[in-house]
Amino acid sequence: MQISMKCSIAIHCLIFIYEAKGIAKVTSNLLAESTGCNPVIIRNIISSLKKAGLISVARGTGGAELCIKPSEITLYQIYNALEPDGLSSLIGIHPCKDRKCPVAQNIQKVLQSPYQKIEDSIKETMKNITLQSMIDDFHMIVN
Amino acid sequence: MQISMKCSIAIHCLIFIYEAKGIAKVTSNLLAESTGCNPVIIRNIISSLKKAGLISVARGTGGAELCIKPSEITLYQIYNALEPDGLSSLIGIHPCKDRKCPVAQNIQKVLQSPYQKIEDSIKETMKNITLQSMIDDFHMIVN
């Protein structure tokens, strides 16, 4: 499992939703058009963000809106909303526990601490990146 | 692209090579047996580690040995040996630059800084983890 395009698409959607506020109703088709991916992919991502409480989506009439101020939405929240298993699925370990070799039997335990450190550092970094900062960057780049 | 099993397998091999020193000749078949994966996979990983100067492999007669002290081999070196594109391939961005939407046109630039921060933090963490520390952990667990 990687930090997949889903995360990038989600950020794209959130910025779009923010920018479109008061201008246009943000439907999954509109987001699909902007991101270049399928409406169902969008609906799934949108659905995850909704479950995480980051956005609200009007059923029937349609349209997505932010529930929380961009300054209070972190990249970690976004990532976590999308990946139910979180960062623990980021790094793969080969299965070899049932072998005779003592290295094989213990490699999983040996790797646990280093990999945990990596996950923790990603988590910390993600927590320090807000949607607001990305929106600010967007405005900076556009103007 | 993820931080794949290759990395775990490489660490497995390096610990094995260290532990086997003076006891057995470490061939790709032996490593394949211990890790549970194919000898060709092992030979490819071993080849990468060799190119990175971490180990030396005797041609013909066979057998791998560490070239550098475990305390001077970092997880970052190991990872980099295996992934030619490095961490920059870790996080995916959806292609949408050719669209009319201003968000689509600029999302790539917006994402660059956050993703760079994540990569840097992984890099820093990996640099602080040595093969020696993992070998120490291994001994601690076994005894």
Add this chain to the structure above:
DNA sequence: AAAAGATGTAAATATTAATATTACATCATA
């Protein structure tokens, strides 16, 4: 000098994971 046992790689295949599509039930407003 040839046999044995290794590595080094290319190429073909198989497997698995990620992404996209189709289809349809459900919902809310005009």
Add this chain to the structure above:
DNA sequence: TATGATGTAATATTAATATTTACATCTTTT
């Protein structure tokens, strides 16, 4: 009730990984 939207399951497609096969090459031993 027609329209345009969301929600989600099932399936198909594509791309990334891993495996296998095959064989050239290398070095020591006999």
